[in-house]
Amino acid sequence: MTPNAASSGLSRRSFLASTAVATAAVAGGMPLLTACSDAEGGGSREGATSGKAADKLLPTYVASTVAKPDIPSKNGSSAGYTGKVDLAALATSVPTRLGTGAPLEIMAPLWGTPPKPGCAYYTALDAAAGTKITWQNQDGNTYGEKLGAVLASSSIPDMVVVPSWELVGKISNAVTAKFMDLGPYLAGDKVKKYPNLAAIPTDSWRMSIFGGALRGIPMPAAPVPGIVPYYRKDVFDKKGYTVPTSADEFLSWAKEATSAKAKVWACGDMRWSAAGFFSVLPAGSLGWNIGNDGKLTYRIEHPQYLEHLEWVRKLFAAGVVHPDDKANTGDPSQRFTAGQILVYNNDMSSWYGKTAEQARSNPDFEIGGMDYFGADGGSPTLYAGQPAGIWSMIRKGASKETVENALAAANFAAAPYGTKERMFVDYGVEGTHYTVANGAPVKNDQGIQEVNNAWVLLAAPAPYTAHPDLPDIARMQVEWQQRQGALVKKTSTYGMNIVEPSRYATLSSQFEQLEIDFVRGNKKLSDIQQAISTWKSSGGDKLRDWYKELLDKNGSGN
Structure with a gap:
């Protein structure tokens, strides 16, 4: 089954x-x-x-x-x-x-x-x-x-x-x-x-x-977490690579593993996993949380939000990301199974799906799930889905x-x-x-x-x-889920089936494309910062007040 x-x-x-x-x-x-x-x-x-x-x-x-x-x-x-x-x-x-x-x-x-x-x-x-x-x-x-x-x-x-x-x-x-x-x-x-x-x-x-x-x-x-940083365990074992446990280690390994001449690049676009490495609320979450300082903030307002994007940008700039991933074309999972990239993010189903797919044609294929590490080498904070x-x-x-x-x-x-x-x-x-x-x-x-x-x-x-x-x-x-689950924290808005006022429905919609462009070097940091400022003045601060009233009445989800 x-x-x-x-x-x-x-x-x-x-x-x-x-x-x-x-x-x-x-x-x-x-x-x-x-x-x-x-x-x-x-x-x-x-x-x-x-x-x-x-x-x-x-x-x-x-x-x-x-x-x-x-x-x-x-x-x-x-x-x-x-x-x-x-x-x-x-x-x-x-x-x-x-x-x-x-x-x-x-x-x-x-x-x-x-x-x-x-x-x-x-x-x-x-x-x-x-x-x-x-x-x-x-x-x-x-x-x-x-x-x-x-x-x-x-x-x-x-x-x-x-x-x-x-x-x-x-x-x-x-x-x-x-x-x-x-x-x-x-x-x-x-x-x-x-x-x-x-x-x-x-x-x-x-x-x-x-x-x-x-x-x-x-x-x-x-x-x-439903997104797994997958790695080619068979290749890692053959090459003697050590699975990275910090952002710097990952970049160092990526430079070592990449060989454009051999048509092997370290990874695809790592934005989804990077959010976990840097303890950023993922894009698929509600995004609001009350921090230790007692302030209610949105995911894009945190310093780690810019830091995780800047780290992914470093990967692109170092040339360790496959050219097709940089062009945002094709299927990263096919590049992964072909050995053209050694690390990529995908949902949990790929662990079984890719293994079953490769069982006959590539019996040596072995996929592993990289544990989420903190950017500094410590333990990250992950957020409950x-x-x-x-x-x-x-x-x-x-x-x-x-x-x-x-x-x-x-x-x-x-x-x-x-x-x-x-x-x-x-x-x-x-x-x-x-x-x-x-x-x-x-x-x-x-x-x-x-x-x-x-x-x-x-x-x-x-x-x-x-x-x-x-x-x-x-x-x-399941064992991977259990290890990551030990790092999971509920946010202030955890467990809330919330319908926001329709006037805010597209307030954050520009950020995904902006992130895609920024990590590839097509937008500047100031463009992100300006977008955050515009988000706040165009309704973000008012939406914060709306959420604050909701949480004041309901209590925090964590």
């Missing part, structure tokens, strides 16, 4: 497509503030819902006891499964089909080539879950455009997948206007009709409250039968590891989509094409990692 949301195949490029993410409605697991919102009316949607007001909206939590992990969750990590799965003895988490077979339209992002309508995978899953789904799969890289257009129209599919990074501008307000309150179906003990949904952690449900109502069905995620960032939602006005069929699909998709349903969602039908080799399922060509789907976005179980064909990778992933 494959990992769930914490290690899915979604592109991190999409996750961080814009620093507008930093001003989006980002969510988490701590008590939330009720501010200027109502459940179904047409009032302002700014703020969030918290405390007792949120508690009464939440489903009752009933933990799954299907399979005990080999590596229990620690420091916020996912749970790890490294043993062989007895495919003949898989448990059943959906003993009775909850769907009635009524038609259901679902729109979801998909990265890659969509399966054909009516394919064997979709047909078999519909039969197992009791559903009859028409999938409207959309290109994940441009999903926000499609989502915005659909929510602005009068014709909305029965169920829509809404990622947190698309909750910008009018989309965040449209969520409360266009999607229904699921409380009558899921709040309290009502969720027990759907046991797999009941086993989703409460933190993830709490962040699914929008506009005073439970509107989202969440995909839980581990709060530990949100325990969910994708929701499926049901349109307002949907019939009771439509709602129950949508919840049946989500309950099936949220099946825990060690169940027939999880196996079905992740691998399809044995003989059609996969075969079993040495006790582990292996997708064939049809499985690779068809089981590349949006079913996994409807809901997910508590974070776990499992690769029956490559159990050592699962172990390394």
Whole structure:
């Protein structure tokens, strides 16, 4: 079985497509503030819902006891499964089909080539879950455009997948206007009709409250860092390289490892990892925090923000970054597997994905996850991610039968590891989509094409990692998460599902491109400093006051 949301195949490029993410409605697991919102009316949607007001909206939590992990969750990590799965003895988490077979339209992002309508995978899953789904799969890289257009129209599919990074501008307000309150179906003990949904952690449900109502069905995620500084462990071992433990060591090693003549460069663009090295709040976070001095500041106001960009700029200036990365073209992961770069950042899924991809053609290939180091060689401060960032939602006005069929699909998709349903969602039908080799399922060509789907976005179980064909990778992933998790700190805004005033929706949107240009030497430090000054005068200081009022009422998340 494959990992769930914490290690899915979604592109991190999409996750961080814009620093507008930093001003989006980002969510988490701590008590939330009720501010200027109502459940179904047409009032302002700014703020969030918290405390007792949120508690009464939440489903009752009933933990799954299907399979005990080999590596229990620690420091916020996912749970790890490294043993062989007895495919003949898989448990059943959906003993009775909850769907009635009524038609259901679902729109979801998909990265890659969509399966054909009516394919064997979709047909078999519909039969197992009791559903009859028409999938409207959309290109994940441009999903926000499609989502915005659909929510602005009068014709909305029965169920829509809404990622947190698309909750910008009018989309965040449209969520409360266009999607229904699921409380009558899921709040309290009502969720027990759907046991797999009941086993989703409460933190993830709490962040699914929008506009005073439970509107989202969440995909839980581990709060530990999702971006890994990967390195070619096989090359490091062969060359006798020592994994760097400071910013200076990294630059020194990078100069040694780079040989343009041999077409080998040390790394790609290291901005994402550099944020961790320099203890900077990442671009995908809410970005606000109260420091030790008691002041509430945004990520771009910290001295470390400029320092981490200046360090990455040094890498480019030293010529240790691959020319295509400097040109911002092509796929860094392909350069990594080809040995043209030895270090790059990507999401957690690449650890397994790249290893499996290279297993036949390059059996010596070995990928390692570099631990985050402090820029000065000490321990960095990393920041907790949100325990969910994708929701499926049901349109307002949907019939009771439509709602129950949508919840049946989500309950099936949220099946825990060690169940027939999880196996079905992740691998399809044995003989059609996969075969079993040495006790582990292996997708064939049809499985690779068809089981590349949006079913996994409807809901997910508590974070776990499992690769029956490559159990050592699962172990390394979880152990890496546990080590980094020991360095994780919650910010003042941790756990807050916040909808900012729409007038601030694009306030920070220019910074990603500015960062890209600056580290490549195409912009000056003064350009960054001027942008920060403009950000403050154009609304940043007023947004600070807005957040301060919110935190004064709600208390700090840390």
